[in-house]
Structure formats: structure tokens, C-alpha cells
Amino acid sequence: MCPADQTVATNNNDHLVQSEDPEHPANLIPSSVANSTTGDGLPTSIRQGDHIFIAPSGVQKELMQPHNIFVLQWPTPKYPASDRNYIRKPLKLNPSACTPLFLTAFEQGAGCCIHTHSQWAVLVTLLVEREKGPDACFEISNIEQIKGIPRGKGKGMLGFFDTLKIPIIENTAFEEDLTSGLEAAMNKYPDTYAVLVRRHGIYVWGDNTAKAKTQCESLDYIFQLAVEMHKLGLPWVK
Amino acid sequence: MCPADQTVATNNNDHLVQSEDPEHPANLIPSSVANSTTGDGLPTSIRQGDHIFIAPSGVQKELMQPHNIFVLQWPTPKYPASDRNYIRKPLKLNPSACTPLFLTAFEQGAGCCIHTHSQWAVLVTLLVEREKGPDACFEISNIEQIKGIPRGKGKGMLGFFDTLKIPIIENTAFEEDLTSGLEAAMNKYPDTYAVLVRRHGIYVWGDNTAKAKTQCESLDYIFQLAVEMHKLGLPWVK
Amino acid sequence: MCPADQTVATNNNDHLVQSEDPEHPANLIPSSVANSTTGDGLPTSIRQGDHIFIAPSGVQKELMQPHNIFVLQWPTPKYPASDRNYIRKPLKLNPSACTPLFLTAFEQGAGCCIHTHSQWAVLVTLLVEREKGPDACFEISNIEQIKGIPRGKGKGMLGFFDTLKIPIIENTAFEEDLTSGLEAAMNKYPDTYAVLVRRHGIYVWGDNTAKAKTQCESLDYIFQLAVEMHKLGLPWVK
Amino acid sequence: MCPADQTVATNNNDHLVQSEDPEHPANLIPSSVANSTTGDGLPTSIRQGDHIFIAPSGVQKELMQPHNIFVLQWPTPKYPASDRNYIRKPLKLNPSACTPLFLTAFEQGAGCCIHTHSQWAVLVTLLVEREKGPDACFEISNIEQIKGIPRGKGKGMLGFFDTLKIPIIENTAFEEDLTSGLEAAMNKYPDTYAVLVRRHGIYVWGDNTAKAKTQCESLDYIFQLAVEMHKLGLPWVK
Numbered sequence: 001m002c003p004a005d006q007t008v009a010t011n012n013n014d015h016l017v018q019s020e021d022p023e024h025p026a027n028l029i030p031s032s033v034a035n036s037t038t039g040d041g042l043p044t045s046i047r048q049g050d051h052i053f054i055a056p057s058g059v060q061k062e063l064m065q066p067h068n069i070f071v072l073q074w075p076t077p078k079y080p081a082s083d084r085n086y087i088r089k090p091l092k093l094n095p096s097a098c099t100p101l102f103l104t105a106f107e108q109g110a111g112c113c114i115h116t117h118s119q120w121a122v123l124v125t126l127l128v129e130r131e132k133g134p135d136a137c138f139e140i141s142n143i144e145q146i147k148g149i150p151r152g153k154g155k156g157m158l159g160f161f162d163t164l165k166i167p168i169i170e171n172t173a174f175e176e177d178l179t180s181g182l183e184a185a186m187n188k189y190p191d192t193y194a195v196l197v198r199r200h201g202i203y204v205w206g207d208n209t210a211k212a213k214t215q216c217e218s219l220d221y222i223f224q225l226a227v228e229m230h231k232l233g234l235p236w237v238k
Numbered sequence: 239m240c241p242a243d244q245t246v247a248t249n250n251n252d253h254l255v256q257s258e259d260p261e262h263p264a265n266l267i268p269s270s271v272a273n274s275t276t277g278d279g280l281p282t283s284i285r286q287g288d289h290i291f292i293a294p295s296g297v298q299k300e301l302m303q304p305h306n307i308f309v310l311q312w313p314t315p316k317y318p319a320s321d322r323n324y325i326r327k328p329l330k331l332n333p334s335a336c337t338p339l340f341l342t343a344f345e346q347g348a349g350c351c352i353h354t355h356s357q358w359a360v361l362v363t364l365l366v367e368r369e370k371g372p373d374a375c376f377e378i379s380n381i382e383q384i385k386g387i388p389r390g391k392g393k394g395m396l397g398f399f400d401t402l403k404i405p406i407i408e409n410t411a412f413e414e415d416l417t418s419g420l421e422a423a424m425n426k427y428p429d430t431y432a433v434l435v436r437r438h439g440i441y442v443w444g445d446n447t448a449k450a451k452t453q454c455e456s457l458d459y460i461f462q463l464a465v466e467m468h469k470l471g472l473p474w475v476k
Numbered sequence: 477m478c479p480a481d482q483t484v485a486t487n488n489n490d491h492l493v494q495s496e497d498p499e500h501p502a503n504l505i506p507s508s509v510a511n512s513t514t515g516d517g518l519p520t521s522i523r524q525g526d527h528i529f530i531a532p533s534g535v536q537k538e539l540m541q542p543h544n545i546f547v548l549q550w551p552t553p554k555y556p557a558s559d560r561n562y563i564r565k566p567l568k569l570n571p572s573a574c575t576p577l578f579l580t581a582f583e584q585g586a587g588c589c590i591h592t593h594s595q596w597a598v599l600v601t602l603l604v605e606r607e608k609g610p611d612a613c614f615e616i617s618n619i620e621q622i623k624g625i626p627r628g629k630g631k632g633m634l635g636f637f638d639t640l641k642i643p644i645i646e647n648t649a650f651e652e653d654l655t656s657g658l659e660a661a662m663n664k665y666p667d668t669y670a671v672l673v674r675r676h677g678i679y680v681w682g683d684n685t686a687k688a689k690t691q692c693e694s695l696d697y698i699f700q701l702a703v704e705m706h707k708l709g710l711p712w713v714k
Numbered sequence: 715m716c717p718a719d720q721t722v723a724t725n726n727n728d729h730l731v732q733s734e735d736p737e738h739p740a741n742l743i744p745s746s747v748a749n750s751t752t753g754d755g756l757p758t759s760i761r762q763g764d765h766i767f768i769a770p771s772g773v774q775k776e777l778m779q780p781h782n783i784f785v786l787q788w789p790t791p792k793y794p795a796s797d798r799n800y801i802r803k804p805l806k807l808n809p810s811a812c813t814p815l816f817l818t819a820f821e822q823g824a825g826c827c828i829h830t831h832s833q834w835a836v837l838v839t840l841l842v843e844r845e846k847g848p849d850a851c852f853e854i855s856n857i858e859q860i861k862g863i864p865r866g867k868g869k870g871m872l873g874f875f876d877t878l879k880i881p882i883i884e885n886t887a888f889e890e891d892l893t894s895g896l897e898a899a900m901n902k903y904p905d906t907y908a909v910l911v912r913r914h915g916i917y918v919w920g921d922n923t924a925k926a927k928t929q930c931e932s933l934d935y936i937f938q939l940a941v942e943m944h945k946l947g948l949p950w951v952k
Contacts, residue, residue, distance in 0.1 A: 117935070119942065144409060171874055173874050201858060225361070381598070399649060466703070472602050472606070637887060686774040704941070
């Protein structure tokens with residue numbers, strides 16, 4: 001089709017990213033990225049059966065194409081990066097720097113992992129740090145929307161009187177270096193479906209793409225509400 | 239069409255939810271849900287003649303289809319739930335947990351009932367509680383937009399110098415348990431077309447779908463304005 | 477086409493509102509209304525040659541059709557309302573309650589008049605009243621965007637170092653009763669292209685439809701900026 | 715095609731602005747302008763090879779057409795304006811008053827230059843002036859999104875622990891008079907890809923159109939975040 005396009009690999013399992021179905025991961029990732037605004041539920045990586053689809057790094061969001069998508073055979077070693085089982089690699093591109101973070105979520109059973117730079121998430125991490133210190137997590141209770149967040153894998157959803165807790169980790173110079181912090185937070189909060197990154201944004205995952213997107217939207221709603229509550233002097237935990 | 243789809247009932251009055259008309263309730267509910275953002279006027283339940291159309295619970299908003307819509311014969315007993323006259327029930331789905339709340343509005347003569355989690359509505363319920371106590375309702379006057387809210391059934395619209403009053407009820411762990419609070423609020427405020435739910439959102443209804451949507455939009459405008467007025471130290475009642 | 481539609485007049489100069497051109501006033505008014513959000517530049521009334529096109533009152537914004545549009549022969553007496561020269565009147569509808577206000581703008585040479593309930597406009601009227609009293613106008617200077625507002629009819633646009641002044645009138649119970657206040661404000665501020673209405677919104681006009689919309693957008697930008705400046709303790713006039 | 719349109723020049727290299735490709739500069743500038751809201755990444759001027767495409771001044775944004783676009787042969791003298799090598803000039807139109815500012819960016823190697831009136835940018839210039847004085851630049855650090863801004867031409871992107879610095883110049887009565895201030899700021903901050911203009915907005919450029927738009931969006935994100943941080947009492951530099 002476009003033999004001069006140096007970003008298209010040949011003889012490289014291209015069929016894995018070629019589908020007429022707009023819901024196919026290789027179409028869904030670019031179309032979601034192109035339409036995303038910062039707080040959106042952007043499915044940056046999707047697991048479908050034993051394949052993991054990952055967006056490339058450094059491609060302008062409006063220009064991302066299905067043939068830019070990486071495919072990993074799952075399960076795969078997380079480290080070293082050179083051992084990861086790529087069964088499709090676009091030429092001249094690198095996979096998202098978030099790849100080890102996504103793999104960490106997939107190890108927990110996630111079907112889709114989302115990363116955003118939501119301003120509300122960033123503000124919440126700064127408010128928690130100032131009000132409760134660097135080790136505190138974000139906590140809110142008695143808000144109906146927290147029913148949109150799972151209580152833990154296979155444990156149903158949070159109730160109105162429960163307290164939603166989202167761990168916060170410190171940011172690092174390079175995105176891939178967040179992995180150990182993410183793993184530590186997941187160990188400390190084994191039921192969480194999201195980890196905030198101070199001054200950076202959030203990682204959210206779900207059992208499938210639809211759930212990951214809904215959970216991401218619910219969390220962004222909650223963070224925006226929390227910032228407005230703080231401006232009005234209303235406490236987050238009743 | 240899709241015989242393998244387990245959510246499609248057969249021999250189940252499917253014709254009630256099959257229409258080419260985008261304004262038919264079975265099309266309007268899914269399309270409005272899919273396009274909704276949190277503060278939107280989302281027609282969650284519509285009465286058309288002696289049929290009430292109700293959205294299912296637990297279906298991702300982008301994935302809701304006309305064949306997921308429940309149809310009740312109206313009038314119907316409100317309790318026990320098992321006595322409600324469903325003339326169409328999608329397989330493997332449950333009707334919205336708001337169903338008894340919608341029926342309460344339909345008993346008042348509503349043609350459409352809307353439920354949102356508007357952040358402005360939530361913030362208003364918290365500000366009223368802090369400033370005026372848990373039993374107070376939301377009150378605002380001398381704002382042109384309150385002319386978009388009826389004075390009561392068959393009583394015309396509120397005037398600029400009138401005071402709009404919207405009752406606020408406390409939230410409950412389960413949505414269906416809001417019904418008695420909603421009924422009590424309706425008895426105390428028989429002219430109201432809306433009830434706020436603390437830390438949750440709002441129920442708005444109207445004589446028909448267009449009116450319910452317009453009233454919901456007017457109320458969301460008023461709540462957002464009220465929150466901004468509070469930030470700027472401007473009182474809600476002149 | 478739809479003979480049963482009671483809102484369609486026959487033998488009533490219907491050709492005046494029938495056009496394939498989306499920019500024809502009878503198409504532009506309904507399409508703009510349907511797409512409007514509160515702060516938008518909504519061309520509620522348009523003069524084209526010696527015809528004035530006016531939206532009806534009481535029609536849901538999504539449902540307004542070209543055949544709902546009123547047409548007046550221009551010039552026309554403003555009072556009494558019964559003397560106005562309607563050359564097209566939809567059956568069972570009334571013209572917008574703003575009609576005398578629009579006619580006042582057309583008497584000043586306007587080609588299009590817009591009315592919005594912008595929340596930023598409402599907040600600005602309240603802040604001016606509290607900070608400077610009920611007789612003060614809104615004033616702002618040294619903001620690039622004020623270059624989007626004319627200095628007066630045939631006098632070019634305001635400069636960066638000029639002070640934009642928009643008069644504010646008190647609201648009334650009925651919209652048509654705003655006319656005398658609007659006229660008084662226009663007499664006191666003969667160069668203004670807009671009048672704010674306290675706790676209500678704004679009337680903006682322009683030499684033609686494009687200019688009226690641009691001026692309305694510029695003013696809404698300025699009002700939003702002014703509210704944010706006030707929150708941050710930044711004065712409006714340098 | 716439309717010989718009566720007085721804004722279309724004939725015998726005037728019209729082929730330079732006629733293309734079926736929506737990404738051609740002569741199509742991209744009008745379509746971006748039409749879709750822009752104030753904070754958007756609006757590609758006001760684009761260099762493609764030895765041609766520079768420039769929008770006209772005084773054309774309503776919805777009405778701008780490819781045949782309204784000016785084309786300069788590059789390189790071109792910046793002053794006097796009469797010496798600039800226009801190889802295509804629409805009749806009865808003038809090029810954007812920003813033209814000398816764009817040429818200044820192109821002299822630095824830019825491929826696309828964007829100008830916006832973002833309210834967040836305006837507020838940031840006012841906050842910097844009040845908090846740090848008229849000569850201070852905007853500074854922020856330890857925010858992930860600053861990785862979207864280059865460290866300088868050919869120097870890669872800023873890191874998380876770096877401090878982003880954007881110079882601020884004072885506004886002038888006429889846009890073209892900003893040129894000397896812009897040049898002085900570029901000399902003082904040779905690595906910057908943007909200059910804020912107090913009470914006015916921002917000029918952003920990039921090596922190509924996609925990069926200019928991305929950088930403009932990243933900066934607008936950062937300015938909005940900075941304003942919200944200030945409201946919440948959170949410092950911009952850690």
C-alpha cells in the first residue's frame with residue numbers, strides 16, 4: 001500500500017494489526033489517542049487473549065496508525081526489556097516508555113491499562129502532599145461516584161460509605177523508572193485499580209477496555225470534585 | 239439478526255423497542271446515554287402513552303442498545319418489585335436501580351425522568367448542609383434562568399422575583415432505598431420538579447422528554463452559577 | 477409537506493423562510509439555536525435588507541424549524557406591538573419576548589442582535605454591583621481582546637489602551653419590559669454595541685451576523701477572564 | 715470558479731493555494747482557524763520548503779478560504795514590509811499583522827508559528843507581574859508535561875527536574891510593534907520556543923506544524939495548571 005513508508009514493517013505479523021473492526025485494539029488505540037483530551041480514558045495498552053497491543057512512543061497523537069502498534073506475546077518477561085516477546089515491531093519506532101508499567105498491571109490480571117496527565121489528578125497529588133505529607137494516599141468517602149471503582153479483583157464495587165484510597169508515588173526522571181514504585185504501591189494496596197503519580201498523572205487499569213475507561217472517567221470526576229471541594233473548604237472524608 | 243447475543247430476548251414484544259425513528263424512546267435512551275456527560279439532561283426513563291421505557295443497569299454507556307431497554311405497562315404496582323408489569327424484559331439484564339424512583343415521578347404525572355451525578359449539584363448539596371444545616375433545601379432567587387423551572391404542575395413557570403426551592407435528601411447505600419426519601423420530599427414540596435440527593439446528584443422530571451431535558455439543563459446552569467457565586471462571596475438569595 | 481402540523485402557516489409568505497442556503501436567516505437562526513450553549517453567539521434576530529427574521533418564543537431549542545420564524549417588514553413601528561408589520565406569522569406561536577429589544581438595536585443600525593444568559597456575564601453584573609454600586613458600568617482596559625469590540629458606529633475598533641465600558645441595566649419581571657432600560661442605556665452610552673442585564677445576561681448586536689457573533693464571543697471571553705482575574709485579586713482597570 | 719469574488723486574485727500563482735490535500739498549508743490554516751477556540755493550537759503561519767503561507771487579517775474565522783492565503787518566497791527581507799517577496803497576494807486583503815513576528819520565528823528555523831489569546835496565558839502574565847515584577851519570566855518545574863517542550867533547537871526535550879522558562883514581553887498598541895520585543899526576548903532566551911505577551915496571549919513555534927501544535931497544547935495545559943495551583947496556594951517552582 002505505502003511501500004515507501006519506513007515505519008511499516010514487512011514480514012512482521014502485520015495481520016495482527018489489520019482489522020476492519022473499529023473495536024480491534026490496533027484500531028482502538030490510535031482512534032482513542034487521536035480523540036483524547038488530557039483527562040480522557042485513553043486505552044494506551046490492551047490485552048486480547050495472549051496478545052498485548054502497545055502504542056509507540058514519539059508519534060504525534062493525530063498521526064498514529066494501526067501499523068504503528070507493537071504486539072507482545074503474553075505472558076512475557078518484564079525485564080530485561082530485550083527479552084520481551086515482541087511478535088510485531090514497527091520499524092524505526094520504540095514502544096511506549098510506559099511498557100513495563102503496563103506489564104505490571106497485566107500481571108495483576110488487567111485487560112487494559114490507561115495513562116493520563118489529568119490536571120485534576122496532578123492537583124490532587126499536590127494537595128495530599130501539602131495537607132497529609134508525602135507518604136499519604138488520596139482518600140475520599142461518601143460520594144456516590146466511588147461506586148464506579150472496584151473494591152478489589154473479584155470483590156465487587158465500592159459502596160457509598162466506603163473510603164476510596166488511591167496510592168500516590170513520586171515521579172521519576174524517566175517514565176520506565178516508575179515501575180518499581182508502581183509495583184511497591186500495588187503490593188501495599190493490592191486491591192487498587194489505579195496509582196497516582198505526583199506532579200504527573202495517573203495509571204488506571206480494568207478487567208477489560210470498557211471497564212478501564214469507565215473507571216478512568218469516574219476517577220477523573222472524583223479528582224475534579226475533590227479539587228473544587230478543597231477550594232470551597234469542604235473535607236474529602238466525612 | 240444476532241441470535242448468539244444472549245442479551246436479546248425473543249418472543250418478548252421486541253417490536254416495542256424496534257423503530258427507525260431516532261426520537262422513539264428505545265432509541266432516544268441509548269443515544270442520549272452514549273452522548274451524555276455527567277451534567278447532561280439524560281432521559282433515563284420515558285413514558286409514552288401506557289408504556290414506560292427504562293434503561294438497564296450495568297451496561298456500559300457506549301454499548302447500550304435499543305434491545306436492552308425494559309418496557310413496563312403503565313400504570314403498574316410500585317412494590318413489590320416482582321409485581322411490576324414488565325411487558326418486555328431483556329434476558330440476563332436488570333432494570334435500572336432507579337426504577338422505583340422513576341415510578342414515583344411518573345405517579346406525579348411526569349412524562350420523562352432524568353438522573354445525573356452533576357458535580358455542581360453535589361457541591362450545592364454540600365454547601366447547603368454546611369451553611370444552613372441538613373434539613374435545608376437549596377434556595378436561589380433573582381436569577382433569570384429560574385424562569386426555566388415550573389412553579390408546579392399546571393401553574394406556569396417561576397418568575398424572576400420568585401425563589402426556586404429544591405429539596406435535598408440524604409443518600410443511601412443502595413439507590414432503590416432513596417425511594418421513601420424521594421416520596422417524603424415530594425410530599426413536603428408538592429410543586430417541585432426535582433430532588434437533590436446529597437453527595438450523589440439529582441433527579442429531575444418533566445411533563446415530556448423535551449421539558450425534562452430543558453429543566454435539567456436549567457438546573458445545572460443554576461447550580462454551577464451558585465457554586466461560582468459562593469466562591470466570589472455572592473449570596474444566593476437577594 | 478406536513479399539512480397536519482398546526483405550527484405551519486399557509487398562504488403566509490412561506491417563501492420568505494424557505495431556502496436551501498444554510499446561511500439564510502431562517503435556517504441560521506434555528507441551527508444556531510440548536511447548537512448553542514449558554515455563552516454562545518446566538519443570532520436570535522437578523523435583519524436582511526428590509527426584512528427582520530425573529531425566533532419564536534416557547535419552542536424547544538432542538539425543535540425549532542425555519543417555518544417557526546417570524547418576518548417583519550422593516551422599518552416597523554415598535555409600539556404598540558399590534559402595529560408591527562409582520563409579513564409572516566407562524567400559526568399558534570408568538571414572537572420572542574425580546575422583539576422590542578431587538579427592534580431597538582435595529583433602530584441603531586444593527587444587522588443582527590444576540591441574546592445570551594452567559595454565566596460569566598451574570599457574575600460580572602453581580603461583582604460590579606457589589607464593588608462599584610448599582611449605577612456603575614462594567615469597565616476593563618489593557619486586554620488585547622477588547623480590540624474585538626467597536627469603539628462606536630463607524631469609529632473603528634477599541635485599542636489596547638482604551639477602556640471598554642458596557643452599561644448594566646436592572647432586570648425586570650418580563651423580558652419585554654427591559655426595553656425602556658435598554659433604550660436609556662443606549663442613550664447614555666451611544667457608542668456601545670452591548671448592554672448587560674443584571675442577574676440575567678447580555679444583549680449584543682453588530683453591523684451584520686458575523687460581526688455580532690464575533691463581538692459576542694469576544695465579550696464572553698472578556699467576562700470569563702474578568703471573573704478569573706477577580707478570583708485572583710487582579711484589578712480590571714490598570 | 716467565482717469570477718465575481720473580488721477577494722480572489724487572478725494571474726497570481728493561485729496554484730500555490732489550490733490542493734485537494736487537507737494537510738496542505740493553504741487548507742490547514744483556514745480549517746484550523748475555523749475550528750479554533752481561544753486556547754487551541756492554531757497554525758497561523760506555516761513554512762513549507764521555500765514558501766511561507768500566512769493568513770489574512772480581518773477575515774471572519776468561519777469565512778476564511780484557501781484563496782485568502784498569502785504566500786511569501788523564503789527567505790525574504792523582514793523590513794521594510796514593502797520589500798517582502800509576496801508571490802501570491804489576495805486582492806483587497808492585508809496579511810496578518812503578526813507577519814513580522816512570524817518571520818522572526820522562521821528566521822530561528824521554525825516550520826510553523828502559532829498565536830493564541832489563551833486566557834490561561836493572559837492570567838499567568840498578570841500573576842508573574844504581580845508576584846515577581848515586570849521583568850520576570852514565567853517559571854515552573856517538576857511537572858511531567860514540561861517534557862513536551864524542547865530544551866532548545868536540537869537539544870532534545872526538557873526533563874522533569876528542569877525548569878521551564880518562558881519570557882514575557884509587554885503588549886503594544888499595534889501587533890506589528892511587538893516584533894522588537896519578541897526579538898529581544900529571543901536573544902535573551904535563545905532556547906525558547908515561545909514568548910508570552912502580557913495581557914494578550916502567546917506566540918509558540920515549532921520545527922514543523924505537528925510539533926508547534928503539540929507544544930502549544932502542552933503550554934496551555936501548563937498555564938491552566940499553574941493558575942489552578944496559584945488558586946490553591948501551591949508554588950510553581952519546587
